[in-house]
Amino acid sequence: MTEPTKVQPIPSAQALHLRQLSHDLSNALEVILQTSFLLGTIELDENGRQWRQMLDQGVQQATNINRELRDYVRSQSENAAV
Template sequence: MTESKINSQAPETLEKIPEEISVEMRKIAHDLSNALEIIVQTSYLLNTAHLKEPASDWLRMLDSGVEKAMSLNLALRTYIKEHTSH
């Protein structure tokens, strides 16, 4: 099933993740959020250092990766929430 078909279904018709798996998935997603927060804060602090080239380019690459990782983590957490009973 495509993602758009899954998301367009009513919540009660979505296939549910078994409880023991969803608990572990929530734990991993939470731990991932904590690890990403360290990276986000480090990136922020590096941005205050006014780095010169090429380090400023590397920091922009880091920031781009951080944004993508945060977006993916949010999508994962949303998916888990939508596909669990709790």
């Protein structure tokens, strides 16, 4: 039976860079989310409503993935609390 491979922590410099990219992605997603919200304040035809719903679902999924990535980087970083 083989021993499970221990995952090496993410070096601090790379973790910092990943956290900065995640922050920038969060800012971009916020613009999309706010635009989608504003689209919800105007009258849209059926196609427009469906496209807005697709937009909302996509941005929510991207936001959740970004949050998971940020949590993973935080927990796997060299300077993570043990």
